[in-house]
Structures are given as C-alpha cells and as structure tokens.
Amino acid sequence: MRNAAFSRLFELAKEDPRILFVASDISKETVEDFYREIPDQILMEGIAEGHMIGMASGLAREGSVVFVNTIASFLTRRALDQIYVNVCLDAVNVKLLAQGGGLVYGRHGPTHHANEDVALMRTLPRMKVLVPCDVEQTRQMVAWAAKEDGPVYIRLSKGNGPVVSLGQPEFSPERILRFRSPGKVLLVTMGTMTAVALELSKALAESCVLSFPVLKPFPTGELLRNLEGVNHLVVVEEHVESGGLTTCVCEALLKENVRPLPKLSSFHLGDRFIGGYGRQEELWAENGLDAASLLKKLKEELE
Amino acid sequence: MVEAVSERNARFVDHCLRTRRDVVEMYLSAEGGHLPAALSLVEPLVALFFFALEKKDHFILSKGHGCLALYAVLVRTGKIPLEWTKKVGHPGSALGWHPTGNKEVFGMDVSSGSLGLGMSVALGKALHARRLNQDASTYCLLGDGECNEGSVWEAAMAAGHKGLSRFHVLIDANGFQACGKTSEVCELEPLGDKWKAFGFEVNDFDLLTQSEKFLESLLEKKNSSRPQVWICRSQKGKGIPFVQDEPSAWHSKNKLGARERSLLEEWLQS
Numbered sequence: 185m186r187n188a189a190f191s192r193l194f195e196l197a198k199e200d201p202r203i204l205f206v207a208s209d210i211s212k213e214t215v216e217d218f219y220r221e222i223p224d225q226i227l228m229e230g231i232a233e234g235h236m237i238g239m240a241s242g243l244a245r246e247g248s249v250v251f252v253n254t255i256a257s258f259l260t261r262r263a264l265d266q267i268y269v270n271v272c273l274d275a276v277n278v279k280l281l282a283q284g285g286g287l288v289y290g291r292h293g294p295t296h297h298a299n300e301d302v303a304l305m306r307t308l309p310r311m312k313v314l315v316p317c318d319v320e321q322t323r324q325m326v327a328w329a330a331k332e333d334g335p336v337y338i339r340l341s342k343g344n345g346p347v348v349s350l351g352q353p354e355f356s357p358e359r360i361l362r363f364r365s366p367g368k369v370l371l372v373t374m375g376t377m378t379a380v381a382l383e384l385s386k387a388l389a390e391s392c393v394l395s396f397p398v399l400k401p402f403p404t405g406e407l408l409r410n411l412e413g414v415n416h417l418v419v420v421e422e423h424v425e426s427g428g429l430t431t432c433v434c435e436a437l438l439k440e441n442v443r444p445l446p447k448l449s450s451f452h453l454g455d456r457f458i459g460g461y462g463r464q465e466e467l468w469a470e471n472g473l474d475a476a477s478l479l480k481k482l483k484e485e486l487e
Numbered sequence: 488m489v490e491a492v493s494e495r496n497a498r499f500v501d502h503c504l505r506t507r508r509d510v511v512e513m514y515l516s517a518e519g520g521h522l523p524a525a526l527s528l529v530e531p532l533v534a535l536f537f538f539a540l541e542k543k544d545h546f547i548l549s550k551g552h553g554c555l556a557l558y559a560v561l562v563r564t565g566k567i568p569l570e571w572t573k574k575v576g577h578p579g580s581a582l583g584w585h586p587t588g589n590k591e592v593f594g595m596d597v598s599s600g601s602l603g604l605g606m607s608v609a610l611g612k613a614l615h616a617r618r619l620n621q622d623a624s625t626y627c628l629l630g631d632g633e634c635n636e637g638s639v640w641e642a643a644m645a646a647g648h649k650g651l652s653r654f655h656v657l658i659d660a661n662g663f664q665a666c667g668k669t670s671e672v673c674e675l676e677p678l679g680d681k682w683k684a685f686g687f688e689v690n691d692f693d694l695l696t697q698s699e700k701f702l703e704s705l706l707e708k709k710n711s712s713r714p715q716v717w718i719c720r721s722q723k724g725k726g727i728p729f730v731q732d733e734p735s736a737w738h739s740k741n742k743l744g745a746r747e748r749s750l751l752e753e754w755l756q757s
Contacts, residue, residue, distance in 0.1 A: 224618060227614070230641075230648075232641035235641035235645055237607070238607025238610070238611065238642065239610050239642075239645070240611060241608050242608040242610060242611020242614070243612070243614060245596065245597075246615035265601055265604070266604060266638075269598055269601050270597075270598075270607075270608055273588065273598050274588040274596075274598050
C-alpha cells in the first residue's frame, strides 16, 4: 500500500507544485521518481517524527499541501502532541500516510505495532481517519486527501492482499463498500481485514459484508441503512477493543437509538499488547482474527 | 530619513518601559498567569516587533507562557485591539494564558504552550521561503528551560543540517524555570557551544547591560546566510525588583493575592 500511495502521490505532485512529500529516513529508491523529476517536492528528514510534523505544519501554513510518511506506531504515538497542537488545533493542511497500521510489522514486535492508531487519531478534533482495504482504494484516498482541506490520517497496511474494491464505487468519504446480498448476519470491518471478512462470509449463510473506509467522520447512515433484517452484527477489526470500529459501531447504534438492537459480536485485539512474533497473517490467526477461527467462534455463539 | 542610532535606542528603551507596564496591567486584569516569564521577554519582543519584523517575515513565540508580553507588543503595534487584553483567560476573552493560533494575527498564528514545538514549525516556514526564493526572515523565541525538550534539538539539528538562511532562534535565557534555576534543574551551559555544535552562529548578549547592542546586531544580521541563535541573557521578572527576587514564587499564579496585587499596583504608580 505504501508504494501505491507514493506512486499516486507522485502523479498528483507532478501536476500540483503545492504538494510536498515529507518522509523520514526511507530508502531513496522507494521515492526515486520524486528525486528524478520533482526533487524540490520531497524532503527527506531524519528519525525525528515530532520535528517532521512541526516542519510539515510550518510548510502547510504557507500554502503547501504536505503529506508526511513514516511508520504508524512512531507517527501516532511519538508525535501525538505535535499532531494535536501543530496540525489539528491550528487546522493545518497536513496529511499523514502511516505505514504499518495494525500488526504489519509483526515480526518486529510490539514497539512496531500500531493497534491503537485509529483510536488516537479519531479523538483529535478536525482529524479525518481513513483505512483503505487495498491498493486501489489507497490510490483513490491519496487523491481525495490531496484535495481535502485540513488534517487527514490514512492507515496503510500491506498491499499484497487481494484487491477487493474492484467493481465497487470510487472512494468517497460518505460511502462504504458492501459485498454480497443482505442477510441476517452483517459482518462489519475495515482495512485489509475486509478480505478475511469476505472469506468468512462465504462460509456463513445469509451474511453480508460492510467495509468502512472512513472511521471518522463515521458514516452512521450507511450502517443504519444496512441493518434491515439483520439479527446478528459482527465486527471484525485489527485494532484494540477501545476506540476503533467496535466503538464507532456501538456509538452509532446507541446514538441513533436502534431498536431492536441486533446481537453484537466483536472480534478485535482486546486490551493488551500482542506478544509473540510472526507475519501479520500469522498474528491474526494467533489472535483469532483469521477466517477459520472467526467461523469457529461464531458457530459456537450461534449454537 | 534614516533614524539616528541614539534616537532608535531611546525609542527602544521607551517601548520596553511601556511594554513592561502594559504586561503588569494585563496581568492584574487577568488576575493570574505567568508574569516573570513575560517580563524577561520584553526586550527581545520589542526589538522584533518595533524594529526587526516586516510584513513578509515570520515570528513564532514557542515559549507560550510568556504570552502577556506578546499580547502587549501586538496591541502597541496595532495587530490586535486593546479590548482583547482585558481579563485574559476569563470567559469571553479572545486570549488565554497561552496563545491559541489565530491565522488573522501576524505573529500569533501558531498555537503554543506545549513547550518545544515552535522551532520546527518556524523551520517549515523558513523552508517554504527558501523554496520560493522569498527573502522572508523567520524568528522563533524559546525559553531557556524549554531547551530541556528533546524536540528543540531535533529542530536545531535539522536547521543546522539544512543551513537555513534568515533563520533566527532567540532564547530568553533568564536562568530560571518553573521550580528553580536552570543550572540546578538541568544544566544548559555551555549553551552557546551546544548551539554552535548544531551548526548555528552564536550571538550571546547580556540584555541587562547590552540591550541596545543586541538590537543593533539583530538588525544587522537579519539576512544572514547561516542559522543564528541569540542567547538573550536576562532576568526572570526583569524590571520589577520584588518579582526578580522571588522568580519561582511568582512563576505561575492561578489567583492573585491581595499582597501581590497591591505590590504591583504600587509599582505601576512609581
């Protein structure tokens, strides 16, 4: 997804000199297009996330549209104060391209996990929070963010999964992706877990999948429109329990006073640090977030 | 007509005296805030707002808690209305005990109060000017205690590395932070050597005795090709003896006592 985001950003930056790309200590080969054709629009900073955000804020205040990239864990946790003060409080046009959202850096261990990034970013006033489900949606989101005024956070995952958004409408913040015909079971998910939810849905009779590309502002209406005839709502997310998709769904149901409330099951990463090491998919499975584990648990719940 | 140096210096001293009184009046009206930290900022802020800064330039007060002095010079230079400075920090007030960014106000477009954040933002503004071949100068004012923050040195390293021109960091070196002397809390010296090592040209002035020299040098080096640091050695609570004597006791007050109020009112009448 990172490469998809960079290549789309490069196309946009070539057309619009106001677009700048601020990156932190990444291989120049990854962004060689920028260096070859528009070297004035890329700034390679050291390993200093807080500084990067502050600097991006200064550039954006003078009229640039600044995209900042680094690893999600460091961006959201290390630079949280700068994101709060220098970006959100002052309503500055900075876009955060956070690679490795969730358990992408599973082999690197918990310092590199970003399982609470959506919660952290969602609580900041003015911040919009996007979670693409595949490389195609990533490209569309980058283009949208470049035009959108104000702070945007994009949680990037790995891009080697299936492109599930093909045939779906072009990204727009009000729209969600719906797969399969409506049924009694509604699977609600975000990001690359969409592919897992689709696999799960195929094994569950009368089930439908909703993938939410935008966590904030949460498109509550889209959720409500798809609740008709649903008696079991299942949330699947690669995020801690608090502050992510489960929270968004619960808030929407209660705020809109949905009656009768469908049965709610939620599968997430709990309230804990994820121990052990492995590839993202291996950690999903270890933590019950693969299709087989989810199916087993759901069947137990249904019995 | 070019103003004679002696006239300019007289004007500088006069503005400082008036600004200091404005700060105290604002503080009495606010019934609290950070008085001593604002008083030591008066000379650098007067030098900047009355003499150095032009419309094309940028200024960021990173040391947000010194904002009463910023508000005072903003009023005196016609950038904000006097009414805004009544009862600062109270319900309905446009201004608080730390400045919230206002895009419409020159010199106050960046929020500060969380220490250590201003210099990177200033650096971004300076980079923008360089990219567009603009001759804007950028000034950022920090506290010496603020230099405890690692983010200050992240920004310093980047500024030195980029070799920014027309980039000025002013440090209000009043020797104190909230709980005591900076030398006792976390030694900063040799402060000039530290900035030099990060690629800055160091300008070190004792503002108690050399404030006019500081002003002259600040104006001379406005368009310097290397990043400049200005160590403004001053005194916390400068200009008011009983505040200077007890800088920590006066550092931050949530409510002004009757004794403090009458002391300050007496000082204003003296």
